[in-house]
Amino acid sequence: MSAPKISLRGVTKAFGAKPVLRGIDLDVAAGESVVVIGGSGTGKSVMLKCILGLIRPDGGSIRIDGEETVGLGDGERTQVMRKFGMLFQGGALFDSLRVWQNVAFGPIQSDGMAPAKAKDLAMAKLANVGLGPEIGELFPSELSGGMQKRVALARAIAREPEIIFFDEPTTGLDPIMADVINELIVKCVHELGATAVSITHDMASARKIGHRIAMLYDGRLIWQGPVAEIDHCGNAHVEQFINGRAEGPIQMQVRKL
Secondary structure, three states, rough: OOOOEEEEEEEEEEEEEEEEEEEEEEEEOOOOOEEEEEOOOOOOHHHHHHHHHOOOEEEEEEOOOEEOOOOOHHHHHHHHHEEEEEEEEOOOOOOOHHHHHOOOOHHHHOOOHHHHHHHHHHHHHHHHHHOHHHHHHHHHHOOHHHHHHHHHHHHHOOOOOEEEEEEEEOOOHHHHHHHHHHHHHHHHHHHOEEEEEEEOOHHHHHHHHHHEEEEEEEEEEEEEEEEEHHHHOOOOHHHHHHOOOOOOOOOOOOOOO
């Protein structure tokens, strides 16, 4: 049996006296799409940043293709990062660059691709997410939120990464546009044969783009399983979250008036 594409063992992280990750164990197989769900402030983004190498965990192991990545030097880290693509929450496009320049940013800056060739590549990736070449000449401010998200997806796949991370991919979108983005994510990940890790609190998105779902609560993964099993998982925390119920073991910190 081949090694997982991504493997976390005992990953911990605290900020000051506040523990955020309390021992995360997670395997993601090559070509698998895993969605991590959970409420705000449960550590989803911190976990993602630890895998990306943007935050160094306090303890534990993070292996990519069997290679330990915690504590890598800059040169080795760059090699690992070459495997990654990222769709940031909110898109995080460069306002001062045209759309095609945003999509081509990685190929030009990291791979040294000639701008003319990179522009052709950018236009092809924009076509993959349903945007015509005329969109490439616009600036992000001239686009709707849904179109900006499509551009961000095109940028995430521009270097044909082996692993793509999606950070709240449907935040701020209406339900119809969110479904369009979910469909595009499924299509692009499948066409690349990529491994995907997503974090979201949008259950419609989680069900659409994931093969497997894991729930993070109080710094721990309290349930993992196939999408089809989540409605009958028998975990009270998971059932409260996926059904959006105020009553249950998850208590929101709300001041009584």
